[in-house]
Amino acid sequence: MKLLVTGGCGFIGSAVVHRAIRLGWSVVNVDKLTYAGNLQSVAAAAQSGCYAFEKADICHAGAMKRVFHLHDPDAVMHLAAETHVDRSIDDPRRFVETNVLGTCILLQAALRHFSSLGPERRDKFRFMHISTDEVYGALGLEGRFSEKTSYAPRSPYAASKAGSDHLVRAWGETFGLPVLVTNCSNNYGPRQFPEKLIPLVILRAIAGEPIPVYGAGENIRDWLYVEDHAEALTEVLTRGSPGESYNIGGECEARNIDLVRLICAILNDMRPAGAPYGRLITMTVDRPGHDFRYAIDPGKTCAAFGWRPRHNLEEGLRATVKWYLENEAWWLPLMQRGDFGKRRGLRQ
Ligand code: NAD
Numbered sequence: 128m129k130l131l132v133t134g135g136c137g138f139i140g141s142a143v144v145h146r147a148i149r150l151g152w153s154v155v156n157v158d159k160l161t162y163a164g165n166l167q168s169v170a171a172a173a174q175s176g177c178y179a180f181e182k183a184d185i186c187h188a189g190a191m192k193r194v195f196h197l198h199d200p201d202a203v204m205h206l207a208a209e210t211h212v213d214r215s216i217d218d219p220r221r222f223v224e225t226n227v228l229g230t231c232i233l234l235q236a237a238l239r240h241f242s243s244l245g246p247e248r249r250d251k252f253r254f255m256h257i258s259t260d261e262v263y264g265a266l267g268l269e270g271r272f273s274e275k276t277s278y279a280p281r282s283p284y285a286a287s288k289a290g291s292d293h294l295v296r297a298w299g300e301t302f303g304l305p306v307l308v309t310n311c312s313n314n315y316g317p318r319q320f321p322e323k324l325i326p327l328v329i330l331r332a333i334a335g336e337p338i339p340v341y342g343a344g345e346n347i348r349d350w351l352y353v354e355d356h357a358e359a360l361t362e363v364l365t366r367g368s369p370g371e372s373y374n375i376g377g378e379c380e381a382r383n384i385d386l387v388r389l390i391c392a393i394l395n396d397m398r399p400a401g402a403p404y405g406r407l408i409t410m411t412v413d414r415p416g417h418d419f420r421y422a423i424d425p426g427k428t429c430a431a432f433g434w435r436p437r438h439n440l441e442e443g444l445r446a447t448v449k450w451y452l453e454n455e456a457w458w459l460p461l462m463q464r465g466d467f468g469k470r471r472g473l474r475q
Contacts, residue, residue: 128147131202133205134205135180148178155198159207162464163210163320166180167456199240203253209221210284212282212472213472215284226284256306259310260376260421263277263278263279264279264418267420268420271376272423285418307363308371309363312349315350316450321462324383325444339411341383345382349380349422351375359375363432366431374428377440377443379440392405414472
């Protein structure tokens, strides 16, 4: 199996690259290296002998054509995207360009490649698109998202991902490209860029700085450990039915404030300081249009593949805290960048 991964220097993409190599596949990683991409995240894969890296932008049609021609992949896992909701409020256009236009350009390059394959390789070829539960909008206290839930995105990020999901399905229906779509809940784990909630809390706490929590901290998210997500993704890629979408979730719902308190409790245990870390929690201005609750029903994916998340929230958080405590060389340079830590996404 030769797998083309886009966004493999990002958080989930790097977990996918590592898992694919453990499975004995060869990997071509196509990444533009935006602020969120980090070559350190795939340094171990680069030593493996079955890995190639292409620094390229999915919005560049010529570059994508060249990558498919040069590497001749058997499957694509498309993770490259702009992903931070707060940044999508400040600069929506960038999200439309990368997530919608970039996906269209990648689909065209994949289709051209697919059409050039012989019948046997064509039967096995897959284009897999990795998306989010945020396309379904927000829930109240009850209910969960299934694959049949209507799309109702509420942020520019979610809307751009919804647009890309629709394009992928259209390339399946109209052009016969064998596509798969996955929609996943919030991920956490090693190598997540520290502007996202969980690494931000860990790193602010150990620096003894205020730990920001938006609004009243009542918003609820369904958390999945990134390696469990990567395992689900390779199952869907190899065993999923073309044209189908699959929801992936951790069945670990938590209010943001409870999540932050749990991280503080784990840090009290793993790196005790003079006083409990919880004293640093600081309520801040809420995100505009902040979705109240997301919750995924992963029943279809579990039934189809026998997949289950291996980590509950506390186990996954302990593993995550441990990784950040042991990998300062990965995160410190990111935090020393000029505009790191700036509050984003406050409507003008
Ligand atoms: P990330 O922000 O950590 O990484 C994104 C990667 O894409 C980076 O390496 C970046 O350099 C690369 N990239 C961005 N624009 C590019 C372009 N134009 N061309 C090539 N590469 C480009 O993202 P992540 O959190 O790992 O998310 C990966 C995918 O999973 C995204 O599509 C996201 O929508 C989806 N997703 C994420 C979560 C989550 O909780 N993080 C949950 C569900 C779905």
